[in-house]
Amino acid sequence: MNRKFLYIICSAMITLGMGNHSCSSKDAVSPDITDNAIRITHVNIPIIYNISSNEEMTIKGVGFAQSDIIYFQAASATARDLEASISTIENDGVRIAFPSLITAGKYNIILQRGSASQLIGQTTVNHVFNANIPDKENMTVKGTVFSAGKGVANVIVSDGEVFATTDQNGVYYLPSSKKHGYVFITVPANYEVKTENTVPQFFKNLTGISSQTEIADFELFPANNENHAVAFFADIHLANRNSDLAQFQNGFIKDVKETAAYYQAQNKKFYGLTLGDQSWDQYWYANNFKLTDYLNQLKDLDFPIYNVIGNHDYDPYVGNNDWLAAASYRNLLGPTYYSINIGKVHYVILDNMMYKNADGKAGFIGARDYDNILSDEQLNWLAKDLSYVTDKSTPIVVAMHVPMYTNPSATGAFNNYMKNSPALANVLAAFNNVKVITGHSHINYRITPAGSNIVEHNIGAVSATWWWTGHTGYANNHIGKDGSPGGYAVWEANGINQLTYYKGIGFDKNYQFRSYDLNTVHITADAHAPNANATYKAKVPAIVGEYATANKKNQVLLNIWGYQDNWKISIKENGISLPYTRVSKKDPLHLISYNLKRINVNADPTSSFATINTAHMFLATASSPTSTLEITVEDHFGNKYHETMVRPKIFNTSMK
Structure with a gap:
């Protein structure tokens, strides 16, 4: 040649x-x-x-x-x-x-x-920090992890297959096949790396030349992060449509800046971690809006954001090749699986999709299909990664896109969502404090399998209903298909102690539920889709179900989006506690904010965006249609959220 x-x-x-x-x-x-x-x-x-x-x-x-x-x-x-x-x-x-x-x-x-x-x-x-590190036989990557001009010992280095740790001089050698084309470190506790437009530079790309030893150095910066907060952002879905960029800037960016400032004022380190679907593959080419454009929307944020790949973050012009379809993501945001230590918490980021995109090719978007599964390679890597965490009481937080378990029923029953959820649970079994945090569903739910060390937090979307309800001419609110406000999760950590909550965009952190006076919830085409033609008005009863009929039973419905089985609920009328029942229902506010707004313009609601049944609903019956109720919800941390519900309570798209 x-x-x-x-x-x-x-x-x-x-x-x-x-x-x-x-x-x-x-x-x-x-x-x-x-x-x-x-x-x-x-x-x-x-x-x-x-x-x-x-x-x-x-x-x-x-x-x-x-x-x-x-x-x-x-x-x-x-x-x-x-x-x-x-x-x-x-x-x-x-x-x-x-x-x-x-x-x-x-x-x-x-x-x-x-x-x-x-x-x-x-x-x-x-x-490079030190270009004179001698070569070693069969070691294809070498380098130094350093801080303030000195090597840092015991830092874990990996290429996604094999591992090494730095010696007392911060030097490591890695026998990498260079299969993945990069090397990365597990950022150690009380250190940070520099960021490029919010992306932490914990990884280095390699040329992939197998015959040449490459140098990959990493600089660390001291940061006392034992006391920290991480905000988890699921399903941002930016695509330059539905006025999403304006909603994102005026809503989310404004809100998360305030949240970051709140913690930074307390000398807590603040981080972001996406949960996948930062972009929307269907519009990469149609709207010329890709992952680079998503990153440009974050340029005013002053904290690091780690990333998880989602099924919409693959190149839709690449068919039947998961690796090549994720190349744009890796080149911009880094590895699709890795780990970091922040304070005393070990965070693991995984890629639990195998992207297929049947028939995809240059100039043609394929089926964009994928399997919900963790590869054996990742499970093997994860087992090795966790072997370095010798204290099994260390909090482990696993972040990935696709849920581990399904949306539960009113009885709390659920199934596996990811094909090999039991295999992941088995790898995590040695630890007694494991949280799995996922996105993808655009709804909130929490799963605690009986006898398990795992709690899954499936988190509602930043984009809520894909930015529809806040779009011009719609409801002028921001609500997900389970009735949760569009938002993100915040996890506070102080040592091994963790506190979590869901933060609705534009709302105080104490806004954790919404109450409905079902006496006023009567959804009709005339009231909520007056501009629809006769054909579309006729569809309304089937869409809204039980809410199509006036309900004068003095019932009250609570939607508690962060609900877990160990939360407490109190509903009092005239000082007397009312019994309540957990139910699975559709949220009426979402019905009139999305489904009926689509009917109003003679369009069918998109099935993926339509209101769904959710089991973080609770139903009680009062004795009077006009009594005032005192409602208190207490989470498992002892935080109490209260509403004095004056009835009749108005039902419209601007209610809280």
């Missing part, structure tokens, strides 16, 4: 993010560069430049001029466009001072002479 062809192939494979490939030469030679103004021959640019501060870079080639400008054009998410001048011309090339602000990443190197410019090659810039 000639060196010109080698350069083209290597560059293409690197650009595509392919992890398991090899190139036989350490350097790649570009073709000779010729146009009317530029003639450069014998160009030779290393595939990787390992640089320390104040280093010069050598570009081999003949024909450079002193006035030439060298541009470093970003070719990866971490790179930044910069330019440099030639400092010295030599017989076989030039030397340039590396731009002082150059970041690690992939670059196209472009030479400009006057008004003419020409691509002369591609390289990866890699910042």
